[in-house]
Amino acid sequence: MNAIEFRNITKEFPGIRANEDISFTVKKGSIHALIGENGAGKSTLMSILFGLYEPTAGEILINENKVFFKGPNDANALGIGMVHQHFKLVDVYSNLDNIILGAEWTKKGYIIDRNIAIKKIKALQEIYDLHFDLNQKSGQATVAVQQKVEIMKMLYRDNDILIFDEPTAVLTEEEIQGLLKSFKIFKASGKTIVFISHKLKEIEQVADYATILRKGKVAGNFEMKNSKMEQIIEAMVGSKVEVIQNDGKKYSDDIIFELEGISTKKEYKNLHDLSLKIHSGEIFAIAGVEGNGQNELEKVCSGMIKPSAGKISMKIANASGEGKSLVDITNVNVYKRSKSKMAYVPADRHHHGLILDYSIHENAIIRRLWDPQFQKMGFLKKSAIRKYVDQIIKEYDVRGSHNGYGFARSMSGGNQQKFIVGREFTSEHDFIIIVQPTRGLDIGAINNIHNRILAEKAAGKAILLISYELDEVIALADTIAVINEGHLMLTKPARELTRAEIGKYMISSAKNKGGVNAK
Incomplete structure (x- = not known):
C-alpha cells in the first residue's frame, strides 16, 4: 500500500517553476530518500506535502485517498509531520512546552495539564529511545536535542508520516548515527519516513527507496537494494563525478597567518595555548568532533572575539605601500581584517x-x-x-x-x-577562513567548491579550513591539526597521517596530549 502518491505536481512562484509534473509513490512503512541538487525543488515538494504551499497543479493521495491541504493543521490531522531544516522552536519555552504548543491537554477548558502530556512524552521517549530534559529551555539546548524536540512534536501528535528536511546537516557523526537508528525504530513501528539528504552514505545505510529530483523534475526512482550509488549520482548531477584530491605540491615558506599561544576564557569551549602557522599556498585543516573548540577558533581568527592571551599576526601591506610584513592584528576588528585582505566563509550562514x-x-x-x-x-x-x-x-x-x-x-x-x-x-584576499564550506550541498556543488579551494591554493592563498567532514579534510589538506577540548592535539603534514590516527586523536583525552601545537 502507498502511504503517499504525488500525481503530476507542479509548483510555480513568480519567475520560477520549482516543481514540474512530479509523480512518484512512497510505500507505507518505508524509508524513502529524496535526493537532488540544491534548488532541485525537494524542500518545495515536501512543503506542499506538509500543507505549507498549495500546488499550482496536480494532486496528492494519502493512504490512497485524494487530499487537499489548506495548511499544516490539515496535514497534521491526517498524520503528517515535518522537521524543518531550520527548527521551529520558541527559544524561551521549555522543551516540554514546545512539544505541546498548539496541542495542549487542558482541564476545565482552559488550564493546561502538563502532567498528562509529560506521561505521554516519557512513554514515547522510552519506546523510541529519544531521551532529553523536558524542562530545559529549547534555546539553551544543543542542536541534537532541539532536533529530538522537533521529532517528539510529531510523535506526540501521533503522526505516521514523518518528513525530515536535511536532518543530518548540523549533526556530529555520533548524532547522525543516533538519528539513523531512530529512523529504523520508526520504520519498525510502522511509520513512513521521507527524508531529504545530500549525504549518499546515509542514504545507502538506511533508505529503502530513493527519488532523484533535478531542475524540478523527477530524474529517477530507485529501489536501493537493487541499485548502485554510481547510478544514483549520475541521475542526480547528470554526469559522472570526478574524484577531487590535493596534488600535494609544496607550499611556500612565506607565513601569511599565525597564532601564538592563543587562549580564551568564558567561551563554551575555551582554547588552550593554541599556536599554528599558515603559509602562502597552504591548506591548513582543522579536524575534530564538533564542539571541541572549532567555533571559538573560528571567532578568534575572524575577529569576532578577542583571545584572553596570545597573539594573532597576519601579513598585510606596509603603510608605505612597499612590500608586506607580519602585523599584530589581535585587537583588530572584523571590518578592518576584511580590509586587510582576509576573507571568511562562516559556519553559521544565517x-x-x-x-x-x-x-x-x-x-x-x-x-x-x-x-x-x-x-x-x-x-x-x-x-x-x-x-x-x-x-x-x-x-x-x-x-x-x-x-x-x-x-x-x-x-x-x-x-x-x-x-x-x-x-x-x-x-x-590573501588569507581565507573557510568553515564547513559544503554543509548542505549536493555532490556536484561540493566538487565545484573543492576544486575552487584547490585553485585558491594554486593561486598562493593561505587557507584555514575547519570542517567536521573527515573525507573533506583528508582530500584537501596540506596540513592537518586535530582539535580536542580546545587543545591542538596533533599537527602534521596530511600525507603522513592515516584516517585511523586522526580518529584516535579526535576521541582521546586532551590530558593525554601526544602531539605538538606548531610546526
Whole structure:
C-alpha cells in the first residue's frame, strides 16, 4: 500500500517553476530518500506535502485517498509531520512546552495539564529511545536535542508520516548515527519516513527507496537494494563525478597567518595555548568532533572575539605601500581584517554570513561598502554590483536569487551557502577562513567548491579550513591539526597521517596530549 502518491505536481512562484509534473509513490512503512541538487525543488515538494504551499497543479493521495491541504493543521490531522531544516522552536519555552504548543491537554477548558502530556512524552521517549530534559529551555539546548524536540512534536501528535528536511546537516557523526537508528525504530513501528539528504552514505545505510529530483523534475526512482550509488549520482548531477584530491605540491615558506599561544576564557569551549602557522599556498585543516573548540577558533581568527592571551599576526601591506610584513592584528576588528585582505566563509550562514531580509545584491557588498569597485563618493555603482552578482550566480550555480534582486531568505540553504562561498572567494584576499564550506550541498556543488579551494591554493592563498567532514579534510589538506577540548592535539603534514590516527586523536583525552601545537 502507498502511504503517499504525488500525481503530476507542479509548483510555480513568480519567475520560477520549482516543481514540474512530479509523480512518484512512497510505500507505507518505508524509508524513502529524496535526493537532488540544491534548488532541485525537494524542500518545495515536501512543503506542499506538509500543507505549507498549495500546488499550482496536480494532486496528492494519502493512504490512497485524494487530499487537499489548506495548511499544516490539515496535514497534521491526517498524520503528517515535518522537521524543518531550520527548527521551529520558541527559544524561551521549555522543551516540554514546545512539544505541546498548539496541542495542549487542558482541564476545565482552559488550564493546561502538563502532567498528562509529560506521561505521554516519557512513554514515547522510552519506546523510541529519544531521551532529553523536558524542562530545559529549547534555546539553551544543543542542536541534537532541539532536533529530538522537533521529532517528539510529531510523535506526540501521533503522526505516521514523518518528513525530515536535511536532518543530518548540523549533526556530529555520533548524532547522525543516533538519528539513523531512530529512523529504523520508526520504520519498525510502522511509520513512513521521507527524508531529504545530500549525504549518499546515509542514504545507502538506511533508505529503502530513493527519488532523484533535478531542475524540478523527477530524474529517477530507485529501489536501493537493487541499485548502485554510481547510478544514483549520475541521475542526480547528470554526469559522472570526478574524484577531487590535493596534488600535494609544496607550499611556500612565506607565513601569511599565525597564532601564538592563543587562549580564551568564558567561551563554551575555551582554547588552550593554541599556536599554528599558515603559509602562502597552504591548506591548513582543522579536524575534530564538533564542539571541541572549532567555533571559538573560528571567532578568534575572524575577529569576532578577542583571545584572553596570545597573539594573532597576519601579513598585510606596509603603510608605505612597499612590500608586506607580519602585523599584530589581535585587537583588530572584523571590518578592518576584511580590509586587510582576509576573507571568511562562516559556519553559521544565517547569523554571520547573510542578512536574510536584504537582497542578494546588498549581501554581495555588505563587507565591501568601502571598495571603489562598488562605490564612488558614497554613491553605489549599481551596474557594477549587478555585474558582480551575475558572475557569482553563474560561476557557483546559485539558484532562486531572482537575478540578485530576491531576498537571501528566499533561497534554499544550499544556494545561500554557494552564494556566500562565491562572494568570499571572489573578494580580494590573501588569507581565507573557510568553515564547513559544503554543509548542505549536493555532490556536484561540493566538487565545484573543492576544486575552487584547490585553485585558491594554486593561486598562493593561505587557507584555514575547519570542517567536521573527515573525507573533506583528508582530500584537501596540506596540513592537518586535530582539535580536542580546545587543545591542538596533533599537527602534521596530511600525507603522513592515516584516517585511523586522526580518529584516535579526535576521541582521546586532551590530558593525554601526544602531539605538538606548531610546526
